[in-house]
Amino acid sequence: xxxxxxxxxxxxxxxxxxxxxxxxxxxxxxxxxxxxxxxxxxxxxxxxxxxxxxxxxxxxxxxxxxxxxxxxxxxxxxxxxxxxxxxxxxxxxxxxxxxxxxxxxxxxxxxxxxxxxxxxxxxxxxxxxxxxxxxxxxxxxxxxxxxxxxxxxxxxxxxxxxxxxxxxxxxxxxxxxxxxxxxxxxxxxxxxxxxxxxxxxxxxxxxxxxxxxxxxxxxxxxxxxxxxxxxxxxxxxxxxxxxxxxxxxxxx
Numbered sequence: 001x002x003x004x005x006x007x008x009x010x011x012x013x014x015x016x017x018x019x020x021x022x023x024x025x026x027x028x029x030x031x032x033x034x035x036x037x038x039x040x041x042x043x044x045x046x047x048x049x050x051x052x053x054x055x056x057x058x059x060x061x062x063x064x065x066x067x068x069x070x071x072x073x074x075x076x077x078x079x080x081x082x083x084x085x086x087x088x089x090x091x092x093x094x095x096x097x098x099x100x101x102x103x104x105x106x107x108x109x110x111x112x113x114x115x116x117x118x119x120x121x122x123x124x125x126x127x128x129x130x131x132x133x134x135x136x137x138x139x140x141x142x143x144x145x146x147x148x149x150x151x152x153x154x155x156x157x158x159x160x161x162x163x164x165x166x167x168x169x170x171x172x173x174x175x176x177x178x179x180x181x182x183x184x185x186x187x188x189x190x191x192x193x194x195x196x197x198x199x200x201x202x203x204x205x206x207x208x209x210x211x212x213x214x215x216x217x218x219x220x221x222x223x224x225x226x227x228x229x230x231x232x233x234x235x236x237x238x239x240x241x242x243x244x245x246x247x248x249x250x251x252x
Contacts, residue, residue, distance in 0.1 A: 002050075003031055004040045004135045011065075017041065017051065019061045027053075027061050039063065044134070044142035046070050074141055075102040075249045076199035082107040082154045084114040084208035086237045091116070092129045094238045099133035099143045101245040107146040109154055113210035118148045151216055154205060155223050161202035163195070163228045164220040165240050166212055189227045192247055202248055204228075206241045 005023045019027060019041075027033040033053050041063070042048040047070050051063040081098060085091050085108050098106060106126075108118040116122075123145055130143050205212075205220065211234075212220075221227055230240060246252050 002038065002040045003027070003033070004042060004138070006131045006135060007041050007043045010043060011049075015065050016054070017049075017063050017065065019063060020059065024060045028056050028059070033061065038066070042134070042140040044131075044140070046072060046141050048140045071140060073102075073139055074104070077197055077248060078104040078201045079245060079248055080105040080107065080157075080201075080203045081206060081241060081245065082109045082149065082151075082203065083206040083237065083241055084109045084111045084151075085116045085118060086209060087116045090238055091122070091126060094241055095126050095129045095143070095145075096133040096136075097238070097242045098245055099130055099139060100137045101242065102139070102249045103143055103245050105144045105146055107154060108148045109151050109205065110148060111151045111208050112213045112216060114208040123148075151205065151212070152219070155220055155225065157203050159201055159203060161197055161200065162225045163203070163244070164205040164212065164217065164225045165192075165207065165230055165244060166217045166220075166227045167229065167234060189229065192228050192230050192244065195228070195247060196251075197248060204244050204248075206237060206244065209237060 005019060005027055007017065007019075007023075008021075011017050027039070033039065033056060035053050035056060037053045039051055039053065040048055041051050047068065049068045050066040052066055053061055054064050055062040079102070081103055083094070083106060085094070095106065108123070110117065126145050130145060134140070134142055205225070207216075217227060228244075230243065235243065
């Protein structure tokens, strides 16, 4: 497979490009690129280039552009995933898989039971993971990591296809008031197996390790979000997110 490198600045009609920073270090130090090697460049906006290494410096490389092509590899369905991120390296794993599956946007959520508070430094790392995953899987349009949002703000989104992952077992027995509210919205409850959307836009909310609170789920139901049962077992955050994305974007 041809090695791929990300261009963080547009090159327009240029016939040569100077690769610098971490991408140049990856090419020169990690992959030991040498003059004459051919590589692929992409800008995260749908364009990709075939290029040949002309010069290799200590922390940069000059490449000759051989061809340019705009290729649409995105799914017909634009999926936004709002997610209460877990701690540590599990965040990287989630982002990698959502990039591979073709998710359009990820919005980190703050929720009642959330354990990881997304900070600017963490978001920078996640955006770097998006680039790395895109290089690996051949995607030429970057998944967007949006600004952190509260669940209340996220639930204000409008549209026909809005889903919140909430185990059926969590819909009762938490407290009577919330259970009654959810019961009134029974028409909003569906199984993930029943979701079939081929194109357009969709939004899904994935809760934290302890799940959404009954009050949060009730608020979503009141706003006519579809409450989705994902099966008999309790799924971890990364499993629920990838399963939902795979169902909508790959159809499995």
